[in-house]
Amino acid sequence: MELHDVWFVLIAVLWTGYFFLEGFDFGVGVLTRTLARDRRERRVLINTIGPVWDGNEVWLLTAGGATFAAFPDWYATLFSGFYLPLLLILVCLIVRGVAFEYRAKRPEEKWQTNWERAIFWTSLLPAFLWGVAFANIVRGVAIDANKEYTGGLLDLLNPYALLGGATTLALFTFHGAVFTALKTVGDIRVRARALAVRLGLLTAALAVAFLGWTQLDRGDTTTLIALAVAALALLAAVRAIAAGREGWSFTLSGVTVVAAVAMLFLALYPNVMPSTLDPAWSLTVTNSASSPYTLTIMTWLAALATPLVLLYQGWTYWVFRKRIGTQHIADTPDTPHPEPETTRT
Amino acid sequence: MELALAPETLARWQFGITTVYHFLFVPLTISLAALTAGLQTAWVRTGREVYLRATKFWGKLFLINIAMGVVTGIVQEFQFGMNWSDYSRFVGDVFGAPLAFEALIAFFFESTFIGLWIFGWDKLPKRIHLATIWMVAIGTVLSAYFILAANSWMQHPVGYRIDPESGRAELTDFLAVLTQNTAVAQFFHTMTAAFLTGGAFMVGIAAYHLMRRRHIPVMRTSLRLGLVTLVAAGALTAVSGDHLGKIMYEQQPMKMAAAEALWETEGPAPFSVFAYGDVDEGHNKVAIEIPGLLSFLAHSDFDTPVPGINDTNAALQEQYGPGDYKPNIPVAYWGFRWMIGFGMASTALGALGLWLTRRRFLLAEGHRTTENEVPNLALTPTRLLGPALSRRYWQLAFLTLGFPLIANAWGWIFTEMGRQPWVVYGLLRTSSAVSPGVSQLEVLISMTVFTLLYAVLAVIEVKLLAKYIKAGPPELTEADLDPPTRIGGHDKDDADRPMAFSY
Numbered sequence: 121m122e123l124h125d126v127w128f129v130l131i132a133v134l135w136t137g138y139f140f141l142e143g144f145d146f147g148v149g150v151l152t153r154t155l156a157r158d159r160r161e162r163r164v165l166i167n168t169i170g171p172v173w174d175g176n177e178v179w180l181l182t183a184g185g186a187t188f189a190a191f192p193d194w195y196a197t198l199f200s201g202f203y204l205p206l207l208l209i210l211v212c213l214i215v216r217g218v219a220f221e222y223r224a225k226r227p228e229e230k231w232q233t234n235w236e237r238a239i240f241w242t243s244l245l246p247a248f249l250w251g252v253a254f255a256n257i258v259r260g261v262a263i264d265a266n267k268e269y270t271g272g273l274l275d276l277l278n279p280y281a282l283l284g285g286a287t288t289l290a291l292f293t294f295h296g297a298v299f300t301a302l303k304t305v306g307d308i309r310v311r312a313r314a315l316a317v318r319l320g321l322l323t324a325a326l327a328v329a330f331l332g333w334t335q336l337d338r339g340d341t342t343t344l345i346a347l348a349v350a351a352l353a354l355l356a357a358v359r360a361i362a363a364g365r366e367g368w369s370f371t372l373s374g375v376t377v378v379a380a381v382a383m384l385f386l387a388l389y390p391n392v393m394p395s396t397l398d399p400a401w402s403l404t405v406t407n408s409a410s411s412p413y414t415l416t417i418m419t420w421l422a423a424l425a426t427p428l429v430l431l432y433q434g435w436t437y438w439v440f441r442k443r444i445g446t447q448h449i450a451d452t453p454d455t456p457h458p459e460p461e462t463t464r465t
Numbered sequence: 466m467e468l469a470l471a472p473e474t475l476a477r478w479q480f481g482i483t484t485v486y487h488f489l490f491v492p493l494t495i496s497l498a499a500l501t502a503g504l505q506t507a508w509v510r511t512g513r514e515v516y517l518r519a520t521k522f523w524g525k526l527f528l529i530n531i532a533m534g535v536v537t538g539i540v541q542e543f544q545f546g547m548n549w550s551d552y553s554r555f556v557g558d559v560f561g562a563p564l565a566f567e568a569l570i571a572f573f574f575e576s577t578f579i580g581l582w583i584f585g586w587d588k589l590p591k592r593i594h595l596a597t598i599w600m601v602a603i604g605t606v607l608s609a610y611f612i613l614a615a616n617s618w619m620q621h622p623v624g625y626r627i628d629p630e631s632g633r634a635e636l637t638d639f640l641a642v643l644t645q646n647t648a649v650a651q652f653f654h655t656m657t658a659a660f661l662t663g664g665a666f667m668v669g670i671a672a673y674h675l676m677r678r679r680h681i682p683v684m685r686t687s688l689r690l691g692l693v694t695l696v697a698a699g700a701l702t703a704v705s706g707d708h709l710g711k712i713m714y715e716q717q718p719m720k721m722a723a724a725e726a727l728w729e730t731e732g733p734a735p736f737s738v739f740a741y742g743d744v745d746e747g748h749n750k751v752a753i754e755i756p757g758l759l760s761f762l763a764h765s766d767f768d769t770p771v772p773g774i775n776d777t778n779a780a781l782q783e784q785y786g787p788g789d790y791k792p793n794i795p796v797a798y799w800g801f802r803w804m805i806g807f808g809m810a811s812t813a814l815g816a817l818g819l820w821l822t823r824r825r826f827l828l829a830e831g832h833r834t835t836e837n838e839v840p841n842l843a844l845t846p847t848r849l850l851g852p853a854l855s856r857r858y859w860q861l862a863f864l865t866l867g868f869p870l871i872a873n874a875w876g877w878i879f880t881e882m883g884r885q886p887w888v889v890y891g892l893l894r895t896s897s898a899v900s901p902g903v904s905q906l907e908v909l910i911s912m913t914v915f916t917l918l919y920a921v922l923a924v925i926e927v928k929l930l931a932k933y934i935k936a937g938p939p940e941l942t943e944a945d946l947d948p949p950t951r952i953g954g955h956d957k958d959d960a961d962r963p964m965a966f967s968y
Contacts, residue, residue: 163967170968171580174535178572184542185561185568192557192633199546200900207911210543211918214536218922221532224968225929267554268902410558411628411635417562425569433577439588439953450963 123419124409127190128392130422132385134186138179139250139288140377145169145176147296149216149243150289152236155300155315159229161308162236163449166220168303171440173220175433177213189418193267193408194392201261201269202253205276209246209253216242247292248285252276255284258334258384260394265401267408280333287323287330291380294319295373298357302366305445313361316369320358327354327376331383338387346383350376473899476548479912481881483540485874486919490534492873495609495656496663496698497527498602500690502595509595514941515682515836521945522683522938523667524598526930528583533926535576540915542568548908552888552898559625559636560615563643567611574604587965591948609659610652617648619889620880621716627892634892650712654705658808658876660698662869665811667691668818669866670934675839676859680937682836692819699812706805707762714763714771717890719781719790720883722774723797725759732770734759737798785891792885800879808872811865818862821850 148169156162169176188195199206215238223235259280262271297316301309331347339347357372388394392408395401409415501524508516542564545553553560578600585594618625624641625634636642671688674680714721725737736758757767764771772780774791781790821842829847834840842850842858850858888895944965 167964167967171584174576174580175573177539178568178576181539181542181572182565182568184546185565187561188545188553188557189561189565192554192561195546195557195561196550196553196900199543200548200550200903203547203903203907204910206543206547207914210540211914213539214918214922217536217539218532218925220968221528222925222929225529226932266901268550270902410561414558414562414636414639417636417639418565421562421566421569425573429569429573429577433573436577436581439581440584442954444964447961448964449967 123412123415124190124405125390126419127186127409127415128385128389128405130419131183131187131190132381134179134183135385136378136381138176138183139292139381140374141176141179142173143247143288143292143377144295144299145173146243146247147292147294148300149239149296150247150293151296151300151312151315152243153240154293155297155308155312159232159236160446160449163224164304164308164444164446165300166223166236166239167444167449168300170220172436174217175436177217180213186418186422190410190415191392191403191405191408192410194403197263197267197269197393197403197408198257201263201271202256202276204273205249205253209249212242212246212249216246244289248289251285251288252281254288254384255281255330257393258338258387260391260396260402262397263393263395263401263403264397267401267403270397280330280337283326283330283333287326287380290319290323290326291373291377294323294357295370295377298361298366298369298373301361302370303443305443306447308445309443313364313366316361317358320354320361320373324351324354324358327351327380331380334383334387340386343383343386346379346386350379350383353379470905471896472905473896475905475908475912476899477895479548479908479915480544481878482912482919483537483544483915484881485877486923487534487537487541488873488877489870490530490537491609492655492659492662492869493666494527494531494534495602495605495659496694497523497530497666498598498605499660500663500667500694501527502598502602504686504690505595505598509591514946515686517941517945518938519683519686521941522933523687524582525933525939526666526670528579529926529929529933531575531579533922537919547911548900548903549888549898550900550902552893555633555893555898556619556889557633559618559622559634559642562636562639563611563615563618567608567615571604571608571611575601575608578604584964584966587944587949588954589948589952590950593952594948606656609655610648613651613655614643614648617645617651618642620651620713620884621645621647622889622892634889646712647716650705650709654702654709657698657701657705658869658873660694661702661808661811662873664691664693664695664698664815665869666866668695668815669863672818672859672862673934674937676856676863678839681839683938685836685840688818688822688840692815692822695815696812696819699808699815702808702812710762711765717884718772719774719777719792720797720880721763722772722777723792723794723883724801724879725771726794726798727759727771727773728775729773730770730776731773732760733757733768734763734771736762739802788886790886792883797879797883800875800882803875804872804879806872807868807875811868811872814861814865818858821858 148165152162152165156165184195187198219235219238219242223232223239226232253276256276256278259278261269262275264270294316297312297319301312301316304312328351331350335343335347353372353375357369357376360366360369360372390405391402392405393403395403410418501520504516504523505520507513508520545560578597581589581597582594582601585597589597622634623645624636624638626637627633628635642648667687668691671684671691674684675688710721725734727734727737733756735754735756738753738755759771760769761767763769774794778790782788821844822840823843827846828841828843832841832843832847832849842855844850884890886894886896888898
């Protein structure tokens with residue numbers, strides 16, 4: 121395995137980490153309007169991911185930065201080619217970050233419900249759009265001899281890609297529902313379990329269609345194995361949550377995400393962005409990679425820093441391991457007390 | 466749709482808007498993280514409640530600010546690929562590495578530990594909780610280093626070769642990229658300017674409350690910390706700026722000639738304080754100059770000639786072929802002056818404040834104040850400033866919180882526009898760096914979307930800051946004074962206890 125292959129794997133790992141982690145916090149965001157019955161429950165949901173969503177999102181920034189460093193042409197073609205969908209994702213991530221941090225900073229109901237609405241939409245849209253983007257990457261897009269994307273916006277919204285988007289949205293929401301069941305107590309936990317079962321079955325139907333299509337289109341034995349793992353893990357996750365085994369279910373829904381992303385990257389290799397115009401114009405791990413020197417430095421970085429990141433990020437989840445329910449949410453959110461007249465102390 | 470614009474114009478505007486906006490939050494984030502960490506350290510070490518209240522107050526403003534810094538930073542990470550794909554292809558091998566380092570080392574640090582700090586008040590023992598804010602502070606500094614090393618490579622490329630086959634730049638010496646003098650100098654200049662900004666922010670808000678005789682103990686402490694930070698950082702900003710300037714005279718003589726609107730080579734060269742008329746016309750109509758000072762700034766003596774714009778342009782034409790190598794002269798000239806002027810005005814007001822509120826043993830007995838009083842402003846040991854003048858000082862001190870933000874913005878505009886027409890100095894022109902496949906309509910859409918979104922967020926952010934500033938430091942609760950002794954929270958018997966902090 122050469123260095124650019126190693127980096128193909130590492131980029132896949134970073135995206136997998138991103139979808140595993142931000143996947144459930146996108147899911148929780150979507151559930152704020154589908155599972156939560158009142159504002160207090162919505163706050164329970166938001167607070168299950170409150171301390172961790174930011175760290176989860178950095179997996180995306182790292183995937184982006186690492187792609188820039190390891191495969192500059194992939195980075196350049198992907199982000200200039202998928203311009204408007206990416207713009208929409210960026211806008212969502214900006215608003216979403218501000219929404220989490222600012223929602224509780226004022227007591228007015230209107231202020232808070234506006235940000236809650238923002239959290240819902242800005243979780244739902246990227247969960248869908250990332251699926252669209254990855255489906256297009258795997259399927260191939262119109263790339264010319266100069267490695268430039270020549271298609272338009274509508275070319276990206278093809279049926280396969282839309283199915284991919286629906287699949288990631290459903291999968292992340294399911295993943296989020298299982299996470300919610302794992303992290304809450306009381307009534308909301310019970311309902312999260314029931315909803316997770318229904319979402320799991322919906323996800324299974326979509327995932328079988330999408331991954332099956334991928335298999336028929338560009339699959340081989342390895343992708344078939346990944347597909348089988350994803351499908352079995354998903355069904356087992358549904359069974360586990362139906363049986364109330366939340367820890368197992370979350371592990372299995374995580375395995376589903378990992379296997380599904382792995383399958384997409386396996387279907388992609390050795391391309392990183394196939395061209396539909398001429399296979400010779402496809403971006404591959406060799407023609408879009410950085411020099412061996414840069415890849416060596418990057419490999420050292422990844423080898424030293426990634427375990428450390430996993431360690432302290434994992435520790436964060438342990439610190440916040442306690443389940444939360446409506447009783448743990450203070451009546452008044454964290455807003456400043458009214459301005460005092462004149463305090464002479 | 467193609468507009469009658471150069472292909473890079475809109476992309477440059479978008480980069481300028483999003484970057485200047487992002488950088489409003491960056492210096493405050495860097496400095497407030499460290500200052501908050503310092504205050505919390507004081508609380509943990511002394512147990513004095515005034516420090517905890519100050520920590521909570523400045524920490525809250527820090528959080529409101531860092532939220533914006535983080536989300537606007539996401540755009541920065543992807544904008545290179547979106548609008549500057551040819552740039553990305555050309556530099557990715559070199560430029561991508563520090564970005565990846567920044568993400569994997571610094572961003573994870575910041576974002577993980579900030580979550581622990583925000584939600585960790587009732588989950589972590591005192592000292593571990595304190596460590597988390599220091600981790601955030603370290604993360605912000607590391608982040609600055611990597612991104613400034615990347616930017617320095619654009620200012621002065623080192624440690625690379627041009628691959629004859631692909632024509633792109635390839636890294637040959639990563640250590641050279643990280644440790645070249647441009648990177649070190651830019652880092653120190655940016656860091657000191659960041660603390661200047663944070664110090665002024667603290668001084669301004671403390672002055673606001675002290676003028677109204679509110680929250681005196683906390684604000685008195687904050688004023689002192691802010692003033693010391695402001696003046697020390699301000700002085701170091703001048704020193705680091707001088708150092709960076711001398712490096713730039715060597716590496717980018719055109720940028721510095723433009724900064725002075727020095728059209729013809731002069732030796733000894735004067736420093737232009739003010740020029741009237743059109744500095745873009747090849748000569749200045751009215752100019753106030755300090756003889757020899759520019760020679761000193763560039764070369765540390767008063768006589769060495771400093772090359773002018775015309776000579777430099779001719780030299781560059783010889784080196785790189787025919788063309789115009791002049792940046793926008795008025796922007797460089799005035800940008801340089803706004804940067805120095807606003808930054809140093811803030812520092813001067815800080816120095817004045819430090820003198821007026823100096824320690825009480827320097828003052829006559831009747832003029833000394835206790836920790837619970839608004840400090841008297843004293844000109845001499847026996848003479849106090851009158852109420853009207855005192856008020857004037859507090860007002861100026863309040864205003865000064867905005868000055869460094871202006872200085873920072875102009876500093877970046879100056880150094881980036883002063884490098885034009887290059888995006889990577891001497892290697893790649895900005896006009897060759899844009900995404901060929903992205904239409905001007907697409908850039909226009911994204912520029913409009915970001916500008917509108919950023920404007921709305923600015924209003925929200927400033928209002929929120931104002932609200933928290935006016936509210937002043939929070940009263941402490943029982944939970945604040947009773948932090949857990951084990952990781953994960955208090956003992957099992959209070960399983961239903963509400964979280965100390967929740968969104």
